[in-house]
Amino acid sequence: MTRKGLLFVLSGPSGAGKGTVCKALIETKFPMKVSVSVTTRAPRTGEQEGVNYFFRSVEQFQEMIAADELLEWAKVYDNFYGTPRSFVDEQLENGNDVLLEIDIQGAMQVKQRFPDGVFIFLIPPSQAELESRILGRGSETQESFNKRTSAARQELQKMREYDYVVVNDVIDEACRRIRCIIEAEHLQVKRNLHLVQSW
Structure with missing residues (x-):
């Protein structure tokens, strides 16, 4: 019997280090698929269809919205971005866990459309560290920093809306905690009732 995969949604406030932790998880060869977003922006040099993004026209994207084919979507400046439900469903049916790294607004959309997902809230160890990380980007004016x-x-x-909270103090340790969450979710009784039948 093929184990069905689980959807893990990783999000948190700006400066929490979502992208860094997600990249580190991938580099550890942990067995899971990273969700590929669909976008209306033009491909950049070296980007591949279905690897970096699914590239679609504005009209195609709007058709996907109308057909409820996106778990979440948003317009960022002049381009649309979203998470295609079909990609996630296909991976889960094939027994692959899927990791979706996304902002909080998008995560709340996913929770409405996919309540069986596992939602992980990533936070920095302190407010001072969060401010330091935002400043460390080197692209912030005082006004944008304050915002x-x-x-x-x-x-x-919004942390109360999530299933787990992980403090991102040391990247390797944050990744270990997330791997523990993934293992624990797969060991829940409700996901293993088929074992009784095998007896």
């Missing part, structure tokens, strides 16, 4: 830190404090209130 980001204010937004992050508000986003922290």
Whole structure:
């Protein structure tokens, strides 16, 4: 019997280190698929269809919205981005776990459309560290810094909507905690009732 995969949604406030942790998980060869987003922006040099993104026209993207084919979507400046349900469903049916690294607004959309997902909230170890990480990007004006830190404090209130919280103090340790969550979710009784039948 093929084990069905699980959808893990990793999100958190700006400066939590979502992208860094996601990349580190992939580099450890942990067996899971990273969700591929669909976008209306043009491919950049070296980007491949179905690997980096699914590239679609604005009209095609709007058709996907109308047909409820996206777990979540947003318009960022002049381009649309979203998570195609078909890719996620196919991977889960094939027994692959799927990791979706996304912002909090998108995660809440996914939760409405895919309540069986496992939602992990990533936070920095302290407010001072969060502010340091935002400043470390080197592209923030004082105004944008104030907006980001204010937004992050508000986003922290969304933690109650998640199943787990992971403190991203040391990247390797944060990855270990996430792997533990994944293992624990697969060991839940409700996901293993087929074992009784094999007896």
